[in-house]
Amino acid sequence: xxxxxxxxxxxxxxxxxxxxxxxxxxxxxxxxxxxxxxxxxxxxxxxxxxxxxxxxxxxxxxxxxxxxxxxxxxxxxxxxxxxxxxxxxxxxxxxxxxxxxxxxxxxxxxxxxxxxxxxxxxxxxxxxxxxxxxxxxxxxxxxxxxxxxxxxxxxxxxxxxxxxxxxxxxxxxxxxxxxxxxxxxxxxxxxxxxxxxxxxxx
Amino acid sequence: xxxxxxxxxxxxxxxxxxxxxxxxxxxxxxxxxxxxxxxxxxxxxxxxxxxxxxxxxxxxxxxxxxxxxxxxxxxxxxxxxxxxxxxxxxxxxxxxxxxxxxxxxxxxxxxxxxxxxxxxxxxxxxxxxxxxxxxxxxxxxxxxxxxxxxxxxxxxxxxxxxxxxxxxxxxxxxxxxxxxxxxxxxxxxxxxxxxxxxxxxxxxxxxxxxxxxxxxxxxxxxxxxxxxxxxxxxxxxxxxxxxxxxxxxxxxxxxxxxxxxxxxxxxxxxxxxxxxxxxxxxxxxxxxxxxxxxxxxxxxxxxxxxxxxxxxxxxxxxxxxxxxxxxxxxxxxxxxxxxxxxxxxxxxxxxxxxxxxxxxxxxxxxxxxxxxxxxxxxxxxxxxxxxxxxxxxxxxxxxxxxxxxxxxxxxxxxxxxxxxxxxxxxxxxxxxxxxxxxxxxxxxxxxxxxxxxxxxxxxxxxxxxxxxxxxxxxxxxxxxxxxxxxxxxxxxxxxxxxxxxxxxxxxxxxxxxxxxxxxxxxxxxxxxxxxxxxxxxxxxxxxxxxxxxxxxxxxxxxxxxxxxxxxxxxxxxxxxxxxxxxxxxxxxxxxxxxxxxxxxxxxxxxxxxxxxxxxxxxxxxxxxxxxxxxxxxxx
Numbered sequence: 129x130x131x132x133x134x135x136x137x138x139x140x141x142x143x144x145x146x147x148x149x150x151x152x153x154x155x156x157x158x159x160x161x162x163x164x165x166x167x168x169x170x171x172x173x174x175x176x177x178x179x180x181x182x183x184x185x186x187x188x189x190x191x192x193x194x195x196x197x198x199x200x201x202x203x204x205x206x207x208x209x210x211x212x213x214x215x216x217x218x219x220x221x222x223x224x225x226x227x228x229x230x231x232x233x234x235x236x237x238x239x240x241x242x243x244x245x246x247x248x249x250x251x252x253x254x255x256x257x258x259x260x261x262x263x264x265x266x267x268x269x270x271x272x273x274x275x276x277x278x279x280x281x282x283x284x285x286x287x288x289x290x291x292x293x294x295x296x297x298x299x300x301x302x303x304x305x306x307x308x309x310x311x312x313x314x315x316x317x318x319x320x321x322x323x324x325x326x327x328x329x330x
Numbered sequence: 331x332x333x334x335x336x337x338x339x340x341x342x343x344x345x346x347x348x349x350x351x352x353x354x355x356x357x358x359x360x361x362x363x364x365x366x367x368x369x370x371x372x373x374x375x376x377x378x379x380x381x382x383x384x385x386x387x388x389x390x391x392x393x394x395x396x397x398x399x400x401x402x403x404x405x406x407x408x409x410x411x412x413x414x415x416x417x418x419x420x421x422x423x424x425x426x427x428x429x430x431x432x433x434x435x436x437x438x439x440x441x442x443x444x445x446x447x448x449x450x451x452x453x454x455x456x457x458x459x460x461x462x463x464x465x466x467x468x469x470x471x472x473x474x475x476x477x478x479x480x481x482x483x484x485x486x487x488x489x490x491x492x493x494x495x496x497x498x499x500x501x502x503x504x505x506x507x508x509x510x511x512x513x514x515x516x517x518x519x520x521x522x523x524x525x526x527x528x529x530x531x532x533x534x535x536x537x538x539x540x541x542x543x544x545x546x547x548x549x550x551x552x553x554x555x556x557x558x559x560x561x562x563x564x565x566x567x568x569x570x571x572x573x574x575x576x577x578x579x580x581x582x583x584x585x586x587x588x589x590x591x592x593x594x595x596x597x598x599x600x601x602x603x604x605x606x607x608x609x610x611x612x613x614x615x616x617x618x619x620x621x622x623x624x625x626x627x628x629x630x631x632x633x634x635x636x637x638x639x640x641x642x643x644x645x646x647x648x649x650x651x652x653x654x655x656x657x658x659x660x661x662x663x664x665x666x667x668x669x670x671x672x673x674x675x676x677x678x679x680x681x682x683x684x685x686x687x688x689x690x691x692x693x694x695x696x697x698x699x700x701x702x703x704x705x706x707x708x709x710x711x712x713x714x715x716x717x718x719x720x721x722x723x724x725x726x727x728x729x730x731x732x733x734x735x736x737x738x739x740x741x742x743x744x745x746x747x748x749x750x751x752x753x754x755x756x757x758x759x760x761x762x763x764x765x766x767x768x769x770x771x772x773x774x775x776x777x778x779x780x781x782x783x784x785x786x787x788x789x790x791x792x793x794x795x796x797x798x799x800x801x802x803x804x805x806x807x808x809x810x811x812x813x814x815x816x817x818x819x820x821x822x823x824x825x826x827x828x829x830x831x832x833x834x835x836x837x838x839x840x841x842x843x844x845x846x847x848x849x850x851x852x853x854x855x856x857x858x859x860x861x862x863x864x865x866x867x868x869x870x871x872x873x874x875x876x877x878x879x880x881x882x883x884x885x886x887x888x889x890x891x892x893x894x895x896x897x898x899x900x901x902x903x904x905x906x907x908x909x910x911x912x913x914x915x916x917x918x919x920x921x922x923x924x925x926x927x928x929x930x931x932x933x934x935x936x937x938x939x940x941x942x943x944x945x946x947x948x949x950x951x952x953x954x955x956x957x958x959x960x961x962x963x964x965x
Contacts, residue, residue, distance in 0.1 A: 140943035142881055170886035214599045237948060 129159050132303045133186035134233075136167045136233075137150060137204040139192040146235045146280045146288055147194065153292035161186060165203050172206055179211040184224060188309070189269075191260075192233040196247075198256045208263060216309060217267045226268035229309050231275065232257060233295070239279040240327050254316055272309040275318040298322045342379045346372045347617050361468065362461050363715035365617050368625020380625055387622045392680060394615025395460050396574050399488070399585040402463065402593020404605050411593060414482045421479055421661050422486020428653050429455035436645065445501040445697060449689045452494050454707075457483045458679040458763050459585070460616055466674060469794060470818050474776045476670030477664055483654075483675060485589075491681050492583050495688070502692040528582065534580040538573055538587055542594030550600045566607040568842075577711075619680065626683075627708040631701055642706035647713070650676040666725050666777030673721035677702055677710040725777055725792050744776070746813045747771070748804055748836075750795035750825055753781055755841055756815030762864075764788075772806050796824040798832045799901055804835045814840040819847040826854050845900060852904045861900075868893055879892070887940065899930035 138147050154162060163182060169175075183189065193200050215222050234253065242248040249256075253276050264271045274323070275290050275298055277283075301322060303309045312321045346368035348936055354364025372379045380387075383550050415694040434451030438444060462480055463472070471477045546569070554564045570588050577587030596602060631637045655672035663671060687693040695703075747763060752774040763770050772788055774780050783790040793800045795816065806812065812829050816822050822840055829836055834866040839858040842848040851859045875885035901928055941947075 138942060139883055140881075142884060142941055143945070145945075159726060166883040170882040237945065281945060281952045 130187040130229075130303065130305060131159045131185065132157075132161070132188045132190060132299070133182060134160070134162045134299070135165065135189055135191045135204075135207075136163060137191075137207075139166055139201050139203070140317075141166070141174070141276065144194065144235075145285075145289065146277060146283065149288045149292040150192075150233075150277075152211070152294045153221045153266055153296040154280050155303075157297055157300075157303055165183055165207060166201075169203065172203060173208055175208050176213070179207065180213075180216060180224065183228070187229060189230045190233055190299070190302065191230065191236075195234045195236040195256075198251075200260070211268060223268060223309070224279045227270070229270045229272055229323045230264045231272035231309065232260065233275045233298070235280050237279070237281045237284070240276075243276075245276070252316055262305065270310065270313070273317050274313055274324075294322060339380065339387075343373050343618060343621055346621060350410070351617070361829060362620055363615075363712070365620030366712045366715075367622040368619060369621035370627060371622070371624075373625030373627070374494065375627070375629035383833050386617060390721065391615050391619035392684075393574070394612055394619045395680060396585045396588050397570055398460060398463065398616060399652065400570050400588035400592040401591040401592075401605055401608055401612055401617065404596055404601055406593055406596055406598065408593055414478065414485075417479055417482035418486050418935050421657055422483045422490075424657055425483050425653060426452075426455045426487060428657070429650055430652065432649055436649070442699065445503075446689075446695050449498060449501055449685070449694045450699075450703065452497070453682050453685040453689070454678050454703075455650075456491065456679040456681050456685075457484060457488045457675040458677050458711050458714065459488060460619060460680055461677065461711055462674050464616065465715055465718055467721075467726075470775055470816065470821055471670065473817070474670065475773060475778055476658070476674070477668035478660060479661065479663060479667070480674045483671075484586070487679065487681075488583055488585050488589070492581065494685065496581070498685070498688055498692055498694060501689075501694045503694075531580045531582060534576050534582065534587075535590065539594050539835060540592050542598075543592050546595065547598060547600075550598075550603075551673035554600070554603075563607045566604050566638070567819055569604075569618070570608065584681075623680070623708055623711055626704070627712070628701065628705045629706050632709075635702060636724050637677050638702050639705050639709065642702055643709050643713075646678060647676040647710055647717075662958050664778055664781065666781075669724065672775070673717045674714075676717065677714045678707040680711075683728070684709045722793060724741070746809060746811045748773065748801070749813045749814060750774075751814065751816035751841075752776075752783065752790075753815065756813070758812055759815060760788075769810070773804055796821055796828055797830050801828065801833065806836060809836060811838045812838050814838065816841070819843050822847070823850060823854065826851065826856055830855065842857075843904075848900055849904045854903065864893065864896065899926075902930070 136147075136204075138144055140150075141147055142208050161182065161241070167172075168195075191200075191204070193204055201203075212218065212225075216224050236243070236253065238247075238249055243251065245251070253274050254261075256272060261271045277295075280288075283291065298307075298318070302309070306323075307318070307321045312318055317320065345367060350368035351361050351364035351369065354360060354367060372378050374380070382767070389893055430448075430451040432451075433454050434444075434447040437447035437450045462484060466472045466477050466480060472481065486875070546724035550562075550565065553562055558560075560872050569591070573587045577584045595604065598604075651672045654675050655668050658668035658671040658846075661663075672791045679836075683704065686695065686700045686707075690697065690700055738940050747768055747770045749760050752772050754762060756772070756774075760770050760772060770788070772783060772790045773793065774790060775792070775794055777792055780792045782788050787935050791800060791804045795801065795814075806829070812833070814825055816825065819842070822842075826838060826840060837858070839860065840851050842858050842859050842861045843850055844861065846863050848859050850945055871892075872885040872889040875888060876882055880888075
């Protein structure tokens with residue numbers, strides 16, 4: 129069984145409608161570790177060896193965060209800079225992450241149509257994640273497309289609740305190996321790979 | 331000379347104090363020596379401005395000692411007292427016994443009868459609580475091992491006075507019944523049988539302890555409710571005087587009684603208020619006492635029998651010094667701390683004046699013996715501040731000879747940073763700088779600590795950091811920063827002024843204890859002011875928020891925000907503070923500052939201003955636009 133690490137970064141979860149709901153639906157499993165970066169390191173003083181040990185102990189890393197200015201919140205950038213050390217994560221002797229899988233779980237204000245070449249944001253979410261994708265590849269990790277919750281500013285409470293349930297299935301199916309991340313590698317998002325529950329409105 | 335009027339006397343005393351004390355301070359002699367010099371100046375051998383009332387003034391001013399012990403008691407945790415029980419009984423007991431025996435033996439060798447010799451021995455074994463505690467606390471030495479030992483010995487001596495007063499009548503020549511009317515021994519209970527006296531004594535102590543614990547709280551609450559400041563002051567004075575009377579009535583030392591009451595009240599909520607009310611009276615009366623001592627020095631006698639008096643002073647001080655130093659070492663004090671103890675306590679205390687006049691009345695001592703002795707006692711008190719200055723220079727020399735080689739790996743040049751005071755505050759700063767490779771020079775007054783730091787290879791100078799010559803030797807002229815981490819706000823201000831005057835190029839970073847100090851430092855032109863507990867309390871506050879369910883990062887930001895807001899309001903209040911604040915009591919000022927802080931907090935809109943993370947306005951925009959236009963930006 130693969131072990132799944134959710135690397136969560138949100139500087140103001142108390143203000144977030146979407147992520148609070150998602151986390152409420154987070155399944156509790158033996159093979160799942162939830163790691164809340166802003167809760168662990170409010171002063172940005174990241175414990176590098178602890179983070180590396182966490183990565184070593186897991187096979188799949190799901191990086192969950194809001195899409196702030198087409199990127200991650202700052203603590204996640206700090207985390208990359210400090211934790212993905214040369215000689216550990218990359219470089220001649222850096223093979224600690226080799227073969228592990230990584231994907232992002234992202235909430236974005238804009239709708240899916242906006243994240244198109246002809247749309248308001250001119251790039252797809254996956255394209256905008258290019259620096260992160262390349263970072264993963266350089267570390268020998270296998271990159272899977274992001275799972276994106278679009279149009280969060282328009283979502284009604286009811287719709288957010290449905291997103292929460294879908295998030296739960298995403299986590300469970302990834303952890304159970306029911307979603308083939310390798311096969312999904314060419315997709316624009318992971319959204320389509322999640323199977324609907326019977327009777328659910330897509 | 332006709333008796334001058336009360337107002338004229340007050341004018342002379344106050345005038346002498348106001349002139350002499352600042353002068354003495356300026357020359358680094360300390361306030362006690364200033365008062366003594368003032369007394370000499372206005373006394374019969376100086377300007378002769380006082381009438382015959384000098385001795386009465388001294389008896390009256392002795393009450394300052396009673397008040398001082400009350401204030402000391404207020405500041406003393408009962409647990410500390412308990413921890414000192416070994417030194418009090420062991421060190422104090424041995425000091426009084428040995429000194430009495432040696433001096434009495436000496437007096438007998440000079441041909442005095444054994445009764446007189448015993449009285450002299452006991453009297454001269456005592457030291458001056460008033461002078462020593464005042465001087466040590468002014469120098470910030472009370473917290474050192476030597477200072478604590480001195481305090482313990484003084485406490486035992488204050489207790490020992492009582493049995494001495496009881497013992498003296500037994501030394502009186504047979505058939506002399508005059509002791510009944512000898513002021514200090516007259517008590518209400520002296521006619522009772524021994525068990526009755528003991529019972530009355532225990533009852534009085536019980537009353538002070540029990541009353542202090544259970545009655546005074548509610549009583550002061552009622553009085554505080556009147557909101558009349560002078561009534562509270564009156565109540566505080568009433569308490570001290572009442573206890574003094576009660577103690578005298580059962581034959582205990584009033585100083586001891588008020589000290590006990592102070593300890594009982596040390597944990598009460600009115601501690602600060604009581605302290606700030608009694609403090610000015612204590613200070614004035616003590617000053618008056620020292621002036622009276624200075625005025626009472628009989629220069630006529632000294633001039634007529636200079637050798638006798640000088641020999642007496644030398645013998646007394648020498649014997650007491652030797653015994654104190656040996657005992658201190660035997661009780662585990664280091665060389666410099668033993669020296670501090672011995673240099674602090676070799677004088678004879680103020681009780682000697684009482685005991686000698688008592689002995690005179692009893693016929694135990696003749697005027698021909700007590701006269702030179704009283705002069706010697708006064709002189710021994712007068713040289714105490716000087717002896718402590720000698721100790722300071724000597725301590726610096728002892729320390730200097732042991733200086734180790736300097737570390738070669740300092741990367742920022744020698745002594746780029748001076749740290750004054752290496753208590754827990756200064757030590758933390760110093761360790762951080764040292765761990766980061768910034769070379770530091772430390773100035774500290776605790777010789778034990780200096781020893782330890784030396785062994786750790788630090789560049790440490792022993793001594794009072796407010797002395798500009800010491801600052802100079804420590805390299806203040808070359809240093810870039812002066813970090814003031816002293817334990818006393820008064821010392822901090824003195825050091826600030828010294829540094830600003832002599833080393834204008836030095837950037838000062840100062841520790842402040844509370845708002846008041848921070849205001850004073852900002853007023854003095856120090857811009858880098860660090861309040862003692864602000865960071866700690868905010869850290870605790872942030873953790874409390876977390877425990878109540880707030881997200882860690884939000885709590886962290888709230889504390890950061892609050893810190894900035896608090897610093898701003900502090901600086902704002904400093905600008906608004908007017909000079910009349912000086913005349914309000916410290917406790918009152920603290921309350922006022924707290925009130926102003928709360929007001930400032932209310933006007934602060936929110937600690938939670940991170941609008942960048944708030945999607946509310948974006949969501950509104952989406953609602954307004956509807957589906958008509960395309961999307962606004964992602965966030």
